[in-house]
Amino acid sequence: MKGPAIFLAQFVDDSPPFNTLDGLAGWAAGHGYAGVQMPTKDAAIFDLEKAAESQAYCDDIRARLDKHGLVVTELSTHLQGQLVAVHPAYDLMFDAFAPPEVRGKPEARQAWAVEQLKLAAKASRHLGLDAHATFSGALAWPYMYPWPQRPNGLVEEAFAELGRRWKPILDAFEEAGVDLAYEIHPGEDLHDGITFERFLEAVGNHPRASILYDPSHFVLQALDYLAFIDIYHARIRAFHVKDAEFNPTGRSGVYGGYQGWVERPGRFRSPGDGQVDFAAIFSKLAQYNYEGWAVVEWECALKDPEQGASEGAPFILSHMIKRSERMFDDFAASQSDKATNRKLLGLKP
Template identity: 70%
Template structure:
């Protein structure tokens, strides 16, 4: 069995214009100071030049030195925003356009091509950085039709997933060439948001070995999906892990859909670690049981708590939950030491 690596922290929610949040070097030192051992780095030009990282070993060596000198390792590069743009339904064009580089904004076809190229750059950058996992979103073509009223035309979902597979297959092939797993965060708003949709996606990408999962139980609490049974079902595909808490407290006025309430008023809310309802003891036990090979990465999102408090508390929370796996069975002391021939005699065979 393997001991989970960590604690690590996803930097996306902390990047800003003021120190210590204004550069990779400063963020790495800040994270190390809180007790984190790894950082998950968004492909944000303020932190990493994806094109240079894809083509230059010297630049990647510089990035590694920057983080290692601070005392942390890079766990993964994240392209959540770029992955979102691989597939955008026209209803969301205006809202998602700001995720793209300025030259392709207002041009959905050019934006999609740009996003696909960004993912391919990320594959090569991950390889040069010595990483074997990458985290992202799938994008969505069918999401506006997830609750069928009016009834969806028959075949609409199948057509959406066929197109999603057509767009992602060459990206997955690029990651396969780089020796890197693509870990999709299953997330409402994405076409890949639960086990059923992930299985649909596997079908359209030929069960691609690089199509894997970023497990984040908070999104399953808000969907009322059994996150422990999910691990039992999909553990072979879980290659990344966001440690994020959530709570779901429905009442007589609202439930899963939230009634368009702001986050602080919703029945389902993200919370800082330890403030929600998720059974992380059980999650970490299952991850150890199934030999999860990667990092435990804090993603801070909370409707109430200050992010710096959530980060500080989160490092210790994760450290406390990581199970140092046993190197022998607990009852070895009582072993009989029987040889094969003796075992046959014991069984009477």
């Protein structure tokens, strides 16, 4: 495992040092981070089109980060990925993720999003990355709770269409040699293990269809986030270190009663402030030889972002596990060969 790193999306701002890549890099390095997960929506920070077209531009990005002791861990197209599949109920809200020229034009907006993902595949290759972070988008999410009863075949058709939209994008990532890691996230059609399996089936078990593992989203769904690693570890290619807590009451539970983040029973917290057992998570990821980055995604209902960022790097470092090259009881090992083993078992040579 590599780390610590931080996702920059929540920190980009109009004021220094958060309005330039060099400013953000100096700030992240000052907090002890070794890597940054890079958002791709703001060309002033990272120009996705240039990165896809120009190896020289990507070399310059790497050189600028290297001056601060940083590398890019993954590029992120969360906002663009969301627009690959949008149910009409969300058109107006998600239009803000798109450039003005395609707002109010769902088909043009989707085509723009698909092109953005394909650009991200090329940019990732130019940067020498092996994983990319995104969202799946959602067609079936408004029908998540089955009332009235869902018509037969509705979910199947939604995932078939999702597969049709993402298959060419996954093929572009295959050509680039980069894994496409979907953040498993409520609000997306890929929001738990079952929906990820549905998607895998829809894209022919595509080798590049991977997972960005974020346990906070599983806490809020009351899903076993440790068993999830046991089941899907072979597909986990990215990791958000984000905490959460779920404290249901007699008045509100998983759905939150339309309350704000501070008041709802399930809310995101800074690493170490919630209920996620990160010691167990880091142990399981080490057990399965996860070789990607541990990336803080700061989203907390209470804590100031600067405090959260400053605490994130040492939190990751305190949990990272270097795999031992020998077993603790090797000192007591005895010489063995086939004859000795048969003798120990009471068998004839």
